Amino acid sequence: MHFAKHRWYRGTFRPKDSFLESLGFFLSTNIIMEETMAYNHKDIEQKWQQFWSDNETFKTVEDADKPKYYALDMFPYPSGQGLHVGHPEGYTATDIMSRMKRMQGYKVLHPMGWDAFGLPAEQYAMKTGNNPRDFTAKNIQNFKRQIQSLGFSYDWSREVNTTDPAYYKWTQWIFEQLYKKGLAYEKETLVNWAPDLMGGTVVANEEVVDGKTERGGFPVYRKPMKQWILKITAYADRLIDDLDLVDWPDSIKEMQKNWIGRSVGASVFFNVEDSEKQIEVFTTRPDTLFGATYLVISPEHDLVDQITTPESKAAVEEYKKAVATKSDLERTDLNKDKTGVFTGAYAVNPVNGKKIPVWISDYVLASYGTGAVMAVPAHDGRDYEFAKKFKIDMVPVYEGGNLEDGVLDSEGGLINSGFLDGMDKQTAIDTMISWLEEHGVGHKKVNYRLRDWVFSRQRYWGEPIPVIHWEDGETTLIPEDELPLRLPAATDIRPSGTGESPLANLDDWVNVVDENGRKGRRETNTMPQWAGSSWYFLRYVDPKNDQKIADEDLLKEWLPVDLYVGGAEHAVLHLLYARFWHKVLYDLGVVPTKEPFQKLVNQGMILGSNHEKMSKSKGNVVNPDDIVERFGADTLRLYEMFMGPLTESVAWSEDGLNGSRKWIDRVWRLMIDDENQLRDHIVTENDGSLDMIYNQTVKKVTDDYENMRFNTAISQMMVFVNEAYKADKLPAVYMEGLVKMLAPIIPHVAEELWSLLGHEGGISYAEWPTYDESKLVEATVQVILQVNGKVRSKITVDKDIAKEELEKLALADAKIQQWTADKTVRKVIVIPNKIVNIVVG
RNA sequence: GCCGCUGUGGCGGAAUUGGCAGACGCGCUGGACUCAAAAUCCAGUUCCUUCACGGGAGUGUGGGUUCGACCCCCACCGGCGGCACCA
Structure with a gap:
C-alpha cells in the first residue's frame, strides 16, 4: 500500500x-x-438537494414562448451491482447542458427512468425463488438514491419504468401497430437455442459471442422454432439514408451503414439442366458473368435435395450432416480451407449457354442474398481458392495478369465477354443488367446484410406479446382497449422445459375461451429488452397519458431529442431499433419527426487506475457512493469532466480526484473566509485588472460548454481563479459570473456561494453571464520573430501596424541582427499581429 | 483480412483556421508560513548540454509539400473499436 x-x-x-x-x-x-473546513460537502449537498426538491426547481417548464431543449441520457438497467462511476460521466454531461440552457432561458426537458426488464432479474428470481418484480423495485430504489445523491437536475415527476403496466401497455400497443402494418410476422426459423441458459432460451444473433451466449457463456445450437419477427429490413434504405439528417459521430453512422450492409447488384437466374428448377443468385459483379464457371449454393438451400443426382446423394448428405454439426465459429474462423461437394447437377449460364457444375459449400451463407452465388474464380479470391482446390475451369474476363499468380483484379477492359468486350467495369455492369432485364433472366437488385429482427424471448420477465392463438388456427391481437395485457404475478417462476417461457406453466393465464366457447392459448413468448427502450424518450414527453402514447402537441413541442448521450456499446442495436420504431410511428402519424435523436454523443469509458476496464474480478472498480461520501458529489462531477474529453476513455486516478477537490476548496477560499463570511476583497467597484481575463473566460467557457469540451472550459476557469488570486480587489459581478459558470458542473457549491453572495431563490434560473467583446481586444500584441523558421526573438508592437513597418522593426531587432548579420536576407514573410519569418541563406 | 478512430513530458491532457508545442491539472523540486508536520500561498518543472547567458533536439517511425507542419500528403509501426467467407 x-x-x-x-x-x-x-x-x-x-x-x-x-x-x-x-x-x-x-x-x-x-x-x-x-x-x-468551511466547505463541508455533506452539509451543503444535502441542503441544496432538499432545496431543489422542496421547490420543484427542475420540474419541466411549459412555456410556448421559450425555445426548447431536450437533453436525454440512455436510461440504465437497474442492476443489483448499483451505479458504476461510468454512469455519472454521461449524466453529468447532459446535466451541464441542461443547467446551462435553463440559465440561458430555454425550457428544458431532462428526464430519467428505468430499463427494468431483463435477464439478470429473471435469473436471480429463479435462483432464489423470489419475484423479479420485487428484486427490480429494490434495485431501482438503490439506483435512484445513488443518482439523486449526485445532484442531477432531472424532472423526477416524469420518471418512466418499462416494467410498469401503464408503460408497457404502449409497448404492446406499438407491437399491435407493427402487426397491423404487416411488420410483425411469425416464422419458423433457425434460432440460437441455448438449452443451458435458464432452462432453455433463444437468444438473438447479436447476443451470441464466439458461439456462446453473451451473458453466461452457455453453448448455442441452431434449432428451428416459431418466432415473432419484426420486418426491420423494410426500412433498411431509410435507416441508411436518413443518417444524413442527424448530427451523430461519423464512426456511429459508419457502423450503422456497415451493419445494414446495403449492396447494389443483380439477381441472375440460372436454369438447372434436365429440370424445371431455377437457381437465383445475387451478384454485385454482373460484369463478370461470362467468367462464371460454376455455381455454389449453401448446404441448407431448399434446392439441394431437389437437384442432387442419385449418384451424388450420399456425398451431399454426408457433407450436409458435417456442416450442420459445426458451429458458426468453426464454419468461419477455424476453417479457412475451402470444402464442398458436387451435386451432380449442371446449370446453364444464361449469357452464353454454357453448362456449368453446381456445387454446395459452406462458404456460401444461407442467410445472405439468395443463398447461392455464381462463382467467378478468375476474379474472386474465395472462388479462386475453391476452383483451384477442386480443379474447376477459370475464365479471365479482364485483360492483364496471370492466373498462376493468383486472383486477378478488374482493371482495364473486358475480354472473353462477347458484347461486353472492351468496356470498362462500370459500363459493363450497366450493360449486363440491361441485357439480363431484356432477356428476362435477371434484374437489378439491392441486397442487405441486415436481417429481420427476431422479437421473441422465452422469458417471463418481459412484456407479454398481446396475441392469442386459437384452436381453429386463427391468431388474434388482444383488442387495444383491453391493453395492457398484464404479466401474471407468478410466485414460482420455473423453466417450462419445452423451450417455451415460464409463462407456459401458468395454466390459468395461458388458456383462454372466447364468448363462443372457442378455446385459445396465449402467446407465451415475451418481448426482448430492446422493446421498452425503443420508444421511452417519447413517453417522457407525456408520461401519465392513459389515452395515447403521448399527446401530439407535446410531441411536436419537444421532439426531436436535442442531445442524446450514452455509451458506444449501443452504437448499433439500440439506436437502430429505436430509429426503426420511430420511423414506423412517423408513418402512422404518431410522431412528427423522421429521426428521434438529433445529436448523439458517445461518452468514453472510465477505466480502472491500471488502464483496464473496471471489473469485479480485476478489483479495480470504483464505487460512486464511496467518492460522494469522502469528497462529495461536486468533486466527482468536476473530476469526471476534467479528466479528459468526454468522448475519450480515460483511466481513473485517485490523485486527479483529490486535485479536483482541492480546486473546489481553492475557489471557496477565494471568496469565503474561515468564519464562513464573504471576504472583504470582494467589492462593488472594478479596477479593470481582471477585465480581459474575465471576458475571455466567459467567452471560452460558454463556447466550450456548447461544444461539450468540458475539460478545457474547466481549465479556463482555473486560469481565471489563478489570476483572481493575484488581484487586490475582486469585482462582485465577476465573482457572480464565475459562480454561474461553475453552477452546471458543481451545482451544490455554486448554490451555496450564490447565497453567500447575497442572492435568494437559487442559481438555477439566474441569467447566464455575457462578455464584452471590446474588453477582449488588446492594444498591443506580441509578435514572434523567426529566422529560417526558428524562433529567435519576440517583440511587442501596437496592434494592426502596417506590414512594412513590422518588417522594418523585425529586421532591426538586436537578436535578429545577430542571426542575420553575415547572411543574405532572401525573403521575409510577415503575418500581421502574429509572426515575421526571415529567410536567410 | 476489411472499415473506422487514435498515437504529444513522469502521468491525465491542451494547442478550435498551417504560425511561440506542452495551456490547465496531477506528480515532483524549491521558497514562504510553522517549534515541527499537514494544509495553504508563491515559484520552478519536455529532454540533452551549460556555473550561467545561451545552444541543440523534440508531437509513434521514415519520407514529402511549405518561408513555416502535432496539424496537409504518401508509406510503415503500435493501440482501441466495429465487421468478419456478405457474393
Missing part, C-alpha cells in the same frame, strides 16, 4: 511516525481541519 499516494482527505494519517508523534499529529490536524 502506498500511503503517500492515498492521501484521502487532507492527510489524515502518516504511518511512518512514531505513536506519540502520530498522536500529536492527529490532535493538531483535527484542530486545524475544524478551522479551515
Whole structure:
C-alpha cells in the first residue's frame, strides 16, 4: 500500500511516525481541519438537494414562448451491482447542458427512468425463488438514491419504468401497430437455442459471442422454432439514408451503414439442366458473368435435395450432416480451407449457354442474398481458392495478369465477354443488367446484410406479446382497449422445459375461451429488452397519458431529442431499433419527426487506475457512493469532466480526484473566509485588472460548454481563479459570473456561494453571464520573430501596424541582427499581429 | 483480412483556421508560513548540454509539400473499436 499516494482527505494519517508523534499529529490536524473546513460537502449537498426538491426547481417548464431543449441520457438497467462511476460521466454531461440552457432561458426537458426488464432479474428470481418484480423495485430504489445523491437536475415527476403496466401497455400497443402494418410476422426459423441458459432460451444473433451466449457463456445450437419477427429490413434504405439528417459521430453512422450492409447488384437466374428448377443468385459483379464457371449454393438451400443426382446423394448428405454439426465459429474462423461437394447437377449460364457444375459449400451463407452465388474464380479470391482446390475451369474476363499468380483484379477492359468486350467495369455492369432485364433472366437488385429482427424471448420477465392463438388456427391481437395485457404475478417462476417461457406453466393465464366457447392459448413468448427502450424518450414527453402514447402537441413541442448521450456499446442495436420504431410511428402519424435523436454523443469509458476496464474480478472498480461520501458529489462531477474529453476513455486516478477537490476548496477560499463570511476583497467597484481575463473566460467557457469540451472550459476557469488570486480587489459581478459558470458542473457549491453572495431563490434560473467583446481586444500584441523558421526573438508592437513597418522593426531587432548579420536576407514573410519569418541563406 | 478512430513530458491532457508545442491539472523540486508536520500561498518543472547567458533536439517511425507542419500528403509501426467467407 502506498500511503503517500492515498492521501484521502487532507492527510489524515502518516504511518511512518512514531505513536506519540502520530498522536500529536492527529490532535493538531483535527484542530486545524475544524478551522479551515468551511466547505463541508455533506452539509451543503444535502441542503441544496432538499432545496431543489422542496421547490420543484427542475420540474419541466411549459412555456410556448421559450425555445426548447431536450437533453436525454440512455436510461440504465437497474442492476443489483448499483451505479458504476461510468454512469455519472454521461449524466453529468447532459446535466451541464441542461443547467446551462435553463440559465440561458430555454425550457428544458431532462428526464430519467428505468430499463427494468431483463435477464439478470429473471435469473436471480429463479435462483432464489423470489419475484423479479420485487428484486427490480429494490434495485431501482438503490439506483435512484445513488443518482439523486449526485445532484442531477432531472424532472423526477416524469420518471418512466418499462416494467410498469401503464408503460408497457404502449409497448404492446406499438407491437399491435407493427402487426397491423404487416411488420410483425411469425416464422419458423433457425434460432440460437441455448438449452443451458435458464432452462432453455433463444437468444438473438447479436447476443451470441464466439458461439456462446453473451451473458453466461452457455453453448448455442441452431434449432428451428416459431418466432415473432419484426420486418426491420423494410426500412433498411431509410435507416441508411436518413443518417444524413442527424448530427451523430461519423464512426456511429459508419457502423450503422456497415451493419445494414446495403449492396447494389443483380439477381441472375440460372436454369438447372434436365429440370424445371431455377437457381437465383445475387451478384454485385454482373460484369463478370461470362467468367462464371460454376455455381455454389449453401448446404441448407431448399434446392439441394431437389437437384442432387442419385449418384451424388450420399456425398451431399454426408457433407450436409458435417456442416450442420459445426458451429458458426468453426464454419468461419477455424476453417479457412475451402470444402464442398458436387451435386451432380449442371446449370446453364444464361449469357452464353454454357453448362456449368453446381456445387454446395459452406462458404456460401444461407442467410445472405439468395443463398447461392455464381462463382467467378478468375476474379474472386474465395472462388479462386475453391476452383483451384477442386480443379474447376477459370475464365479471365479482364485483360492483364496471370492466373498462376493468383486472383486477378478488374482493371482495364473486358475480354472473353462477347458484347461486353472492351468496356470498362462500370459500363459493363450497366450493360449486363440491361441485357439480363431484356432477356428476362435477371434484374437489378439491392441486397442487405441486415436481417429481420427476431422479437421473441422465452422469458417471463418481459412484456407479454398481446396475441392469442386459437384452436381453429386463427391468431388474434388482444383488442387495444383491453391493453395492457398484464404479466401474471407468478410466485414460482420455473423453466417450462419445452423451450417455451415460464409463462407456459401458468395454466390459468395461458388458456383462454372466447364468448363462443372457442378455446385459445396465449402467446407465451415475451418481448426482448430492446422493446421498452425503443420508444421511452417519447413517453417522457407525456408520461401519465392513459389515452395515447403521448399527446401530439407535446410531441411536436419537444421532439426531436436535442442531445442524446450514452455509451458506444449501443452504437448499433439500440439506436437502430429505436430509429426503426420511430420511423414506423412517423408513418402512422404518431410522431412528427423522421429521426428521434438529433445529436448523439458517445461518452468514453472510465477505466480502472491500471488502464483496464473496471471489473469485479480485476478489483479495480470504483464505487460512486464511496467518492460522494469522502469528497462529495461536486468533486466527482468536476473530476469526471476534467479528466479528459468526454468522448475519450480515460483511466481513473485517485490523485486527479483529490486535485479536483482541492480546486473546489481553492475557489471557496477565494471568496469565503474561515468564519464562513464573504471576504472583504470582494467589492462593488472594478479596477479593470481582471477585465480581459474575465471576458475571455466567459467567452471560452460558454463556447466550450456548447461544444461539450468540458475539460478545457474547466481549465479556463482555473486560469481565471489563478489570476483572481493575484488581484487586490475582486469585482462582485465577476465573482457572480464565475459562480454561474461553475453552477452546471458543481451545482451544490455554486448554490451555496450564490447565497453567500447575497442572492435568494437559487442559481438555477439566474441569467447566464455575457462578455464584452471590446474588453477582449488588446492594444498591443506580441509578435514572434523567426529566422529560417526558428524562433529567435519576440517583440511587442501596437496592434494592426502596417506590414512594412513590422518588417522594418523585425529586421532591426538586436537578436535578429545577430542571426542575420553575415547572411543574405532572401525573403521575409510577415503575418500581421502574429509572426515575421526571415529567410536567410 | 476489411472499415473506422487514435498515437504529444513522469502521468491525465491542451494547442478550435498551417504560425511561440506542452495551456490547465496531477506528480515532483524549491521558497514562504510553522517549534515541527499537514494544509495553504508563491515559484520552478519536455529532454540533452551549460556555473550561467545561451545552444541543440523534440508531437509513434521514415519520407514529402511549405518561408513555416502535432496539424496537409504518401508509406510503415503500435493501440482501441466495429465487421468478419456478405457474393
